[in-house]
Amino acid sequence: MNRLNLLALSVAAGLMLAAPAVAQDAARDNTVALTFETGARTGSVMVALYDSAAAYNGGRPVGSMMLDVAGGNTVATFEDLPAGDYAAKAFHDVNGDGEMNTNPFGIPVEPYAFSNNAVGNMGPASWERARFTVSGDAAQTIQLR
Template identity: 70%
Template sequence: MIAFAAALLLLTQTGPAGSSVVITFETGASTGSVMVALYNSEAAYEGGPAVARMAVPASGEVVARFENLPAGDYAVKAFHDVNGNGEMDQNPFGMPTEPYAFSNNAVGNMGPARWARARFPVSGETAQTIVIR
C-alpha cells in the first residue's frame, strides 16, 4: 500500500511527458554556438547530469526547443561558445571569459545563479527569453 501511494504521488508531481520548453537567446553576436543545458532538479543543477543538452548556432535567431518533457520544475544554464571549442573558456582565476546566462535571467553571486532563482515551472509549452551577457 505504501509503495502504491508513493508511486501515485510521483505521478501527480511529474505528470505525463508532453510539455515543452522554448528558449530564445539574445546574444548580440553571430559566431560560434550557444551551448544549452536543461536540468530538472536542484541536485542535477548543482553538479549532476542535465536532462538534455543542445548546441544552437549563434547566427540569426537563436532558439533551443526541448520536447516531450514531464511537467515539473526546470532550470537552464547556457553560454555562448564564441570560439567554437565546445567549452566554457575561463581566465586563470576560473572566471568565465565567454558570455553566459541562466533561466529567468537569474544572476549569481560569486558563481552560478542558484536553483531557487533559475528554476521555472513547466506544464504545456513554456517559453523564455534569456539575455546572454
C-alpha cells in the same frame, strides 16, 4: 576549480550525457522553448536543461543542445517533458573551441546565462533563482552576458 568553471563543465558534460529520448505519452506533452539573445553572430550556444536541484548542481541534465548562432539558430526547444520544475544553464562559445573560456582568475570571458535571467553571487545562479515551473508550453528569452 571555481564554480563558474564547474558551470562550463556541467553544460559541456550535459551535451555528451543527455538522457536518451523517452517514448511520448500524455504525461510528457510539455515543451520548453528558450530563446537566447547574443551580442555576437559567431560560435555556438551550449544549453543544458535540468529537472531537479541535484541535477542542476552537478548531475545529469534531462536535455542539452548546441545552437549554431552563426547559422541563425538561437532557440533551444525541449519537447515531451513531464510537468514539473526545470532550470537551464547556457554559455556562448563565441570562438568555437568547445569550452567556456576564462581569464587567469577563472572568471568567464565568454557570455553565459541561466533561465529566468537569474544571476549568481560570486558563482552560478542558484537552482531557486533559475527554477521555473512547466505545465503545458513554457517560453523564455534569456540574455547571454
